[in-house]
Amino acid sequence: MLHGSAPRPATARKSAGLTGSVRIPGDKSISHRSFMFGGLASGETRITGLLEGEDVINTGRAMQAMGARIRKVGEQWLIEGTGNGALLAPDAPLDFGNAGTGVRLTMGLVSTYDFRSTFIGDASLSKRPMGRVLNPLREMGVQVSASEGDRLPVTLRGPGTPSPIRYRVPMASAQVKSAVLLAGLNTPGVTTVIEPVMTRDHTEKMLQGFGAALSVETDEDGVRTIRLEGRGKLKGQVIDIPGDPSSTAFPLVAALLVPGSDITIVNVLMNPTRTGLILTLQEMGADIEVLNARLAGGEDVADLRVRHSELKGVTVPEDRAPSMIDEYPILAVAACFAEGVTVMKGLEELRVKESDRLSAVADGLKLNGVDCDEGEDFLIVRGRPDGKGLGNATDGRVSTHLDHRIAMSFLVMGLASEHPVTIDDAAMIATSFPEFMQLMTGLGAKIDEVPE
Ligand code: S3P
Numbered sequence: 001m002l003h004g005s006a007p008r009p010a011t012a013r014k015s016a017g018l019t020g021s022v023r024i025p026g027d028k029s030i031s032h033r034s035f036m037f038g039g040l041a042s043g044e045t046r047i048t049g050l051l052e053g054e055d056v057i058n059t060g061r062a063m064q065a066m067g068a069r070i071r072k073v074g075e076q077w078l079i080e081g082t083g084n085g086a087l088l089a090p091d092a093p094l095d096f097g098n099a100g101t102g103v104r105l106t107m108g109l110v111s112t113y114d115f116r117s118t119f120i121g122d123a124s125l126s127k128r129p130m131g132r133v134l135n136p137l138r139e140m141g142v143q144v145s146a147s148e149g150d151r152l153p154v155t156l157r158g159p160g161t162p163s164p165i166r167y168r169v170p171m172a173s174a175q176v177k178s179a180v181l182l183a184g185l186n187t188p189g190v191t192t193v194i195e196p197v198m199t200r201d202h203t204e205k206m207l208q209g210f211g212a213a214l215s216v217e218t219d220e221d222g223v224r225t226i227r228l229e230g231r232g233k234l235k236g237q238v239i240d241i242p243g244d245p246s247s248t249a250f251p252l253v254a255a256l257l258v259p260g261s262d263i264t265i266v267n268v269l270m271n272p273t274r275t276g277l278i279l280t281l282q283e284m285g286a287d288i289e290v291l292n293a294r295l296a297g298g299e300d301v302a303d304l305r306v307r308h309s310e311l312k313g314v315t316v317p318e319d320r321a322p323s324m325i326d327e328y329p330i331l332a333v334a335a336c337f338a339e340g341v342t343v344m345k346g347l348e349e350l351r352v353k354e355s356d357r358l359s360a361v362a363d364g365l366k367l368n369g370v371d372c373d374e375g376e377d378f379l380i381v382r383g384r385p386d387g388k389g390l391g392n393a394t395d396g397r398v399s400t401h402l403d404h405r406i407a408m409s410f411l412v413m414g415l416a417s418e419h420p421v422t423i424d425d426a427a428m429i430a431t432s433f434p435e436f437m438q439l440m441t442g443l444g445a446k447i448d449e450v451p452e
Contacts, residue, residue, distance in 0.1 A: 003098075003122055007425035009397060009450040010407075010437075012414025014387075017260025017308065018443040022251060024243035026051040027269045028432050029174070029202050030299075032101050034239050035060045036109060037210050038079035039068030040087065040185070043236035047077040049267075050241055054431045055099035062106050065090040084234045085186050089115035093153065096121045098354060098402065098431045101175055104133045105203075107154065108179030111142045112162040112186040118155045124354050124402035126152045133179040136167045140183055164189040164230060171349065172322040174199035177226070181207070181214075187230040195224040199322045200273040205298060210234040242269040242301045246326045247433045249277055250408045251443060253334045255306040256286050257387075257416035262307045263443055264291075270300040276324030277331060278304075284311040284338055311338035313383055318346030325349060328379070329409040332361050335381035336370045336390060337416055348377040354428075355401035364398040364410050368421055391419025404428040408436055415445050422450065 031051040036059060038045030050056065060070050067088035069080040082088065087110060094117065096103035103119050107130070110117045120126075131150030138144055141159035146152075164187050167180050177193050181203055184191025198218075204226060207214050213229035248268050255261040270293065278288055289305040311334060316324075324331070328350055335342035350357040362374035369389045371382040384390055391414060400407040400423050407423050414421030426449065429436045440447055 003402060003427055005427065006452065008427045009422060009424055009452065010411060010426040011420050011422040011448055011450050012411040013420045013446040014417065015258050015415045015444055015446045018251070018255050018258050018263050018445060019261065020443045021264040021266060022439055022443065023266050024248045024268060025053070025433060025435060026241035027244040028053065028055060028246065029101065029200055030206070030241050031056040032059045032105060033202055033206050034241065035063050035070070035079070036105060037206055037234065038236060039063030039066070039070065039081050040084055040109070041081040041210050041234035041236045042083040043081065045079040045081065045236040046238045047079070048075055048240045050077050051244065051432070053434055054097055055102055058095065058097045058099055059102040059106065062090070062094040062096070062102070065092065065094060066110065079236070081236060085231060087113055090117055093118040093120045096125060098122050098124055098428060100125065100128055100354070103152070104130070104175040105178050105182055107133055107156060108137065108182035109185070111137045111156045111158055112140060112183045113158045114160055116155060116157045118153060120153045122402065129352055130154055132171065132173065132176050136165060136176070136180045137183055139165045139167070140187060162187040164191045166192040166194070168194040168196065172197040172199050173349070174203070178203040181226065181228050184228045184230050185212070189230060191228045191230060193226045195226065197319070197322055198222060198224055198273060200271070209237055209298060240297050242296060242299055243267045245269050245274045248304070249327050249330045250412055250436065251440060252288070252304065252306050253330050254412045254415050254440065254445060256281065256309050256311065256334060257337050257412070259308050264303060264305045266303045268302055268304055270302045272300070273323050276320045277327035280314065280316050280320065280324065280331060281334065283314050284334070285309055286311060310385065313338045313340035313342040315343040316345070321346045321349070326405060329357055329361050329405050330412060332365065332379060332381055333409050333413045336365065336383055336413065337385055337387055338383035339385050340383060342381045342383065343378065345378045347379060353403070355403035355406060357403065357406065360399065360401050360403060360406045361409070364406065367396045367398060368392050368413060368417065387417045389418060391417030391421050393419045395422065397422045397424040400425050400428065402428050404431045404433065408433065411447055
């Protein structure tokens with residue numbers, strides 16, 4: 001099988017009201033960066049709330065292979081970093097499994113070292129474009145050898161003295177922005193990244209927290225100029241990682257869709273670069289109460305009380321896409337149960353995620369009786385508020401294409417559809433949300449793995 005073991009189909013069925021209070025595992029973006037920056041910094045980094053999903057564990061292994069010492073004591077992860085500029089050459093290829101963030105950011109991080117490193121991944125990751133990161137690295141003097149179309153496996157060899165660049169990110173991508181900045185950490189002089197459209201800012205915030213000389217200037221059009229002075233000292237930090245808003249989205253939408261639901265999700269990251277889905281759902285009429293809004297470790301955090309709601313279709317503003325880029329599959333599921341039409345535009349980046357998410361979502365919706373149109377970069381969904389006719393009466397299975405978010409989105413769909421929804425493989429859920437099944441069934445969701 002593509003992920004190395006037998007696929008694990010699962011079925012979700014119409015459920016009675018979801019109730020209870022849950023804590024979502026730590027944010028994936030911050031967890032990756034905590035391992036990377038902790039592994040690089042001098043001294044000790046202590047992390048609580050780390051997401052122990054497969055993607056993040058692979059990043060931890062890569063940092064260990066380059067000299068970081070990482071161990072878990074009780075609930076805490078303790079890291080002894082190598083010191084900035086002192087990573088060791090890995091003696092085997094670094095395997096990032098399914099993780100785009102892990103591989104792209106680590107390629108940036110090690111690219112400017114004067115040694116050879118090789119990057120590999122699973123079947124999904126090996127199809128994803130790496131040129132968006134390799135091109136700026138080439139400009140810095142990195143020698144790149146990649147497979148056809150700049151895909152994995154990739155081997156990098158850093159130059160003796162890398163050149164700082166000024167790079168305008170051509171697409172809205174936090175991974176590309178971050179890869180260039182991380183390459184700048186081991187580059188003399190100032191590396192500059194221009195970001196025309198703001199994306200998640202965890203790299204900037206966390207590097208500042210670790211003591212990097214990094215500044216951000218935003219002009220009147222919202223264009224951000226990020227400057228990083230290379231070869232400075234990074235110092236270990238204490239980090240408490242809040243719950244992942246992208247994982248929160250699944251129980252949250254499930255509670256909105258299943259009549260009688262009333263749940264609370266505690267300790268959710270509310271960084272404004274990540275809250276586009278909540279805003280959109282509120283515009284659709286969702287009852288989401290933001291409780292105990294607070295600052296924790298420099299990030300906005302809150303608890304969310306979510307009750308079943310009658311939703312209405314909306315047109316999602318295109319410029320909101322970066323703040324909810326991973327949430328379109330679950331938003332599309334919410335739209336299936338909304339009164340009227342939901343229009344989602346500006347979705348070209350969805351085609352290069354863990355799967356081609358635009359076609360994976362549209363195909364799955366059609367299989368389950370949803371009236372929708374897929375365009376090159378848009379999706380239009382016409383809803384059925386009562387869920388009548390939705391789901392699959394003939395036992396068809398949604399193809400998840402090794403994509404955790406496709407798997408979780410369609411399981412949520414089955415909780416409110418007239419007929420059950422079955423997915424071909426739930427195994428990839430472990431990459432970002434290993435507790436998903438247990439957490440959802442604990443709230444009252446009817447989800448079962450299907451014996452083969
Ligand atoms: C991420 C950036 C986004 C997002 C991914 C996590 C990050 O990817 O989809 O899940 O942690 O920087 P892109 O940079 O490709 O948009």
